[in-house]
Amino acid sequence: MTLIWPLMVLFVSIPFGQFIFFRGYLLRMASHLRRSNSPIENPHAVNTSEQPYSGTPAAPDHHHHHPILLAVFASGTGSNAEKIMDHFAEHPRIKVALVVSNKPAAGVLEKAAARNVPTLIIEKENFFRGDSYIPFLKEKGIDFIVLAGFLWKIPAALITAFPSHIVNIHPALLPKYGGKGMYGQFVHEAVIIAGEQESGITIHFVDEHYDHGGTIFQATCQLEPGDTAASLAERIHELEHAHYPAIIEQTVLKQVVKH
Numbered sequence: 532m533t534l535i536w537p538l539m540v541l542f543v544s545i546p547f548g549q550f551i552f553f554r555g556y557l558l559r560m561a562s563h564l565r566r567s568n569s570p571i572e573n574p575h576a577v578n579t580s581e582q583p584y585s586g587t588p589a590a591p592d593h594h595h596h597h598p599i600l601l602a603v604f605a606s607g608t609g610s611n612a613e614k615i616m617d618h619f620a621e622h623p624r625i626k627v628a629l630v631v632s633n634k635p636a637a638g639v640l641e642k643a644a645a646r647n648v649p650t651l652i653i654e655k656e657n658f659f660r661g662d663s664y665i666p667f668l669k670e671k672g673i674d675f676i677v678l679a680g681f682l683w684k685i686p687a688a689l690i691t692a693f694p695s696h697i698v699n700i701h702p703a704l705l706p707k708y709g710g711k712g713m714y715g716q717f718v719h720e721a722v723i724i725a726g727e728q729e730s731g732i733t734i735h736f737v738d739e740h741y742d743h744g745g746t747i748f749q750a751t752c753q754l755e756p757g758d759t760a761a762s763l764a765e766r767i768h769e770l771e772h773a774h775y776p777a778i779i780e781q782t783v784l785k786q787v788v789k790h
């Protein structure tokens with residue numbers, strides 16, 4: 532009886548009680564083993580919780596990516612720049628590190644200051660010579676340039692310094708209504724005068740010609756009877772705000788290789 536009783540207890544308890552205990556125990560063991568394995572499976576895993584990114588890139592670390600740094604160039608009110616800054620405010624890989632403008636009074640500068648994004652104003656001669664701000668962008672570690680309503684033609688020196696790393700948004704369906712002088716309301720007026728049924732936005736890579744590089748994305752909207760340049764601009768802005776930040780994100784992650 533002294534031998535049979537404990538054996539009986541064991542036989543009965545394993546299927547009913549202990550089995551559940553052992554099962555839970557084994558599952559916990561398995562998940563613990565998986566977790567402690569993951570840094571080995573993915574040595575470049577991005578850590579978003581323990582080491583939030585600071586303004587300056589950290590020292591080389593095999594377990595963490597450096598953030599990819601964007602410079603946003605804008606000449607006007609900067610509603611697109613604002614959406615872009617907000618989109619990347621909490622992004623684990625991409626950060627807006629600089630807003631560049633050619634106009635000291637541009638509204639975009641206040642929007643950047645309100646978000647603690649550093650700003651740079653470039654004078655005309657300097658911009659087209661390119662000899663001081665291109666080294667500055669490189670020193671700051673800028674990886675990618677986003678044009679958001681920037682009205683000067685991008686000089687060849689800047690394109691050479693950032694090949695396939697500059698994108699622009701144009702408020703029409705390129706190749707129509709692009710080129711010199713075609714910006715903002717002038718584009719919308721031309722679209723309305725031509726009696727177009729639709730307009731839209733084009734996000735494209737920047738090359739040495741105005742509104743010319745490879746198209747990345749287009750979206751369209753219908754023209755309404757009685758549309759003015761202002762009413763069309765409003766609809767175009769909605770399209771831009773809805774798409775530009777996400778397209779920038781995809782393009783940057785594809786084009787910039789950074790560890």
Ligand code: GAR
Nearest residue numbers: 607608609610611680701702714715
């Ligand atoms: C945007 O609609 C952009 O597409 C356009 O300027 C506007 C800037 O608005 N860009 C061009 O016309 C470039 N040729 P925002 O300052 O409110 O972003």
